[in-house]
Amino acid sequence: SQTIHQWPATLVQPVGSPLSLECTVEGTSNPNLYWYRQAAGRGLQLLFYSVGIGQISSEVPQNLSASRPQDRQFILSSKKLLLSDSGFYLCAWSVQPVWTDTQYFGPGTRLTVL
Amino acid sequence: AQSVTQLDSHVSVSEGTPVLLRCNYSSSYSPSLFWYVQHPNKGLQLLLKYTSAATLVKGINGFEAEFKKSETSFHLTKPSAHMSDAAEYFCVVSLGGGADGLTFGKGTHLIIQP
Secondary structure, three states: OOEEEEEOOEEEEOOOOOEEEEEEEEOOOOOEEEEEEEOOOOOEEEEEEEEEOOEEEEOOOOOEEEEEEEOOEEEEEEOOOOHHHOEEEEEEEEOOOOOOOOOEEOOOEEEEEO | OOEEEEOOOEEEEEOOOOEEEOEEEEOOOOOEEEEEEEOOOOOEEEEEEEOOOOOEEEOHHHOEEEEEOOOOEEEEEEOOOOHHHOEEEEEEEEOOOOHHHEEEOOOEEEEEEO
8 A cells, every 4th residue: 555754743943944854655656746835724735746756846936945856755845944934744646647636645744933 | 717715714513413514616627626634733635536427426434525516516514423523624626737727725624512
C-alpha cells in the first residue's frame, strides 16, 4: 500500500530564517506531487505541483520554492521566512496528472514563524 | 473561472441526528467534485468524489453527496452523526484541465453535541 510522509510535524522558526520541509511517498512510482498551504481561517491554497523529477509548476508567487530531486521526494524551501508564511503545509500525491484523480494527503507540517 | 462556496462556516448537530453540509459551485464546464475531511492536526482524507458518473455518490463512514446540476450544488449528508465525525470538511471543484482548475472551499467546521 502507498503511504506519504512529511516532516517535521511541527516547526517554529524566526523571521528571516531558512526553511526546508520534506515529503516522501512510498509504494508507488512516478506520482504527481503537490504542496498546499492552509493559513488560519482560510481554505487550502495550492503552492506547487510536480508531474516528474525536476518538473515544478508554481501556482502562487511567493518567497517559497519547491524541488523534486528524486521520484518520490518533494521538498518545500525558503531562503528567508516571512510572518505570513505561518500555516499548515500539506503534501499530497496522485496517480494521474489530470485533476479528476483522487489526491492523497500527508499528515501535514504546522509552521509558526515568529 | 470556477468557484466553490461552502455556505456554512460552522454546523452543530446532536449525535444521532442527520448531517447536512452545503456546497455550491460555479463552473462553465462539467466539473469533478470532491469532499475531504480534516481531523485536528491531521492531513486531508478523501470522503467521496463525483466525476460525471452516478449523481448520488456514496463515500466512506456513511457519508454521501448528490450532484445537482440544475442547482449547481454538491451537498454532503449523513443520516446519523457520530462523535467521531467532528472535523473540518472541504468541498473541492476541479475542471480537470490543470492546476488552475482546482479550487477548494473555505471549509465547514462540524460540531457534534453529545
